[in-house]
Amino acid sequence: MNMKYKFKTVLALIVLICLCIVSTGCERQIVSEPISKTEFMMDTVITIKLYDSKNEKTLEEAFDRLRQIENRMSKTITDSDVSKINQNAGKNPVKVHGDVYYVLKKSIEFAELTDGAYDPTIGPLVELWNIKEEGENEVHLIPEKEKIYEAMNKVDYKKLELLDDNNVFLKEEGMILDLGGIVKGYAADEVKKILKDKGINSAIIDLGGNIYAYGEKPKDKYWKIGIQNPFEFRGSYVGIMSVVDSSIVTSGDYERYFEVDGKRYHHIIDPKTGYPAESGLSAVSVVTKNSIDGDALSTSLFILGREKGTELIKKLGNVDAIFIDKDGKTYISPDLKDKFELKNEKFNIINNEY
Ligand code: ADP
Ligand code: MG
Numbered sequence: 001m002n003m004k005y006k007f008k009t010v011l012a013l014i015v016l017i018c019l020c021i022v023s024t025g026c027e028r029q030i031v032s033e034p035i036s037k038t039e040f041m042m043d044t045v046i047t048i049k050l051y052d053s054k055n056e057k058t059l060e061e062a063f064d065r066l067r068q069i070e071n072r073m074s075k076t077i078t079d080s081d082v083s084k085i086n087q088n089a090g091k092n093p094v095k096v097h098g099d100v101y102y103v104l105k106k107s108i109e110f111a112e113l114t115d116g117a118y119d120p121t122i123g124p125l126v127e128l129w130n131i132k133e134e135g136e137n138e139v140h141l142i143p144e145k146e147k148i149y150e151a152m153n154k155v156d157y158k159k160l161e162l163l164d165d166n167n168v169f170l171k172e173e174g175m176i177l178d179l180g181g182i183v184k185g186y187a188a189d190e191v192k193k194i195l196k197d198k199g200i201n202s203a204i205i206d207l208g209g210n211i212y213a214y215g216e217k218p219k220d221k222y223w224k225i226g227i228q229n230p231f232e233f234r235g236s237y238v239g240i241m242s243v244v245d246s247s248i249v250t251s252g253d254y255e256r257y258f259e260v261d262g263k264r265y266h267h268i269i270d271p272k273t274g275y276p277a278e279s280g281l282s283a284v285s286v287v288t289k290n291s292i293d294g295d296a297l298s299t300s301l302f303i304l305g306r307e308k309g310t311e312l313i314k315k316l317g318n319v320d321a322i323f324i325d326k327d328g329k330t331y332i333s334p335d336l337k338d339k340f341e342l343k344n345e346k347f348n349i350i351n352n353e354y
Contacts, residue, residue: 044208090173123176185295247291252283279305
């Protein structure tokens with residue numbers, strides 16, 4: 001082997017080794033996945049992913065807190081604070097945990113803000129309609145008008161009294177609290193608090209579509225959150241939203257519903273009609289700083305519809321929204337224009353100027 005040839009071989013080997021180092025370097029970064037935990041809780045699939053920590057114990061702690069929130073605020077767990085309030089409706093006030101009192105206080109604020117479109121005492125109507133996951137409703141009937149009227153009369157947030165010393169009273173027998181439209185948002189905020197306390201600054205907290213994209217995504221900065229296509233199965237997106245440290249919550253008529261004669265009856269009830277809300281929307285996504293606001297607002301805006309909903313977010317400030325109507329018209333807030341990338345041509349973007 002002559003010198004020139006040998007030199008070339010050595011050079012090639014060096015290049016090859018360098019390439020290997022570079023590629024394993026890359027590989028190491030790709031391999032450095034976030035740690036993640038998933039559990040079924042709060043009637044949904046919950047996933048928390050930590051991007052700047054390997055601390056499994058923090059994940060456990062976050063899930064412990066979620067379990068605690070569910071055990072206090074679920075209306076189907078018979079010894080929860082919320083159930084105790086419901087069991088004592090029209091009879092006695094009930095002393096509850098501070099966090100339950102806080103969520104109830106917030107829920108009354110949203111009821112007032114939305115003129116009762118959002119109502120934490122919606123329970124009697126929710127139970128009457130009994131709308132569950134798709135497929136669980138094979139034999140499902142539309143409730144009789146009389147029964148709807150009866151249930152409507154039991155819905156009134158003004159009869160939910162927050163007394164001193166964390167005591168709560170539902171003033172009429174038969175009234176039922178239901179925090180399903182706000183509790184996941186509260187829970188997401190609580191998880192964020194735990195992570196922050198542990199010095200974690202980069203995470204995805206996903207409570208069945210109620211998402212907190214916490215901090216910045218390592219390297220890319222922006223989290224890319226898919227906005228679900230309300231007309232297709234899960235995992236098909238209208239577009240992608242790029243956000244930093246924000247809550248994104250979606251309410252839609254496609255999550256829980258049944259159909260009778262081609263008409264869809266879904267789980268977001270308009271307290272003013274007693275029927276599933278018909279505001280012309282199929283979905284609404286709300287981007288906020290706090291997830292409790294986002295959750296209560298997503299439910300509220302879905303009921304209010306685009307026009308009244310737009311007025312409300314304009315009044316509130318610091319709230320951005322995407323309204324998708326039944327024809328696929330997609331109205332987006334001015335601040336989201338540059339953050340939202342359309343991925344499906346069946347949807348028409350309209351700037352919701354205000
Ligand atoms: P999801 O929790 O299914 O993602 P939402 O946040 O929109 O969707 O909450 C819907 C839930 O809120 C319903 O399942 C019910 O428990 C409750 N709910 C329904 N209608 C109302 C209403 N008008 N006001 C307050 N809560 C409601
Ligand atoms: Mg909600």
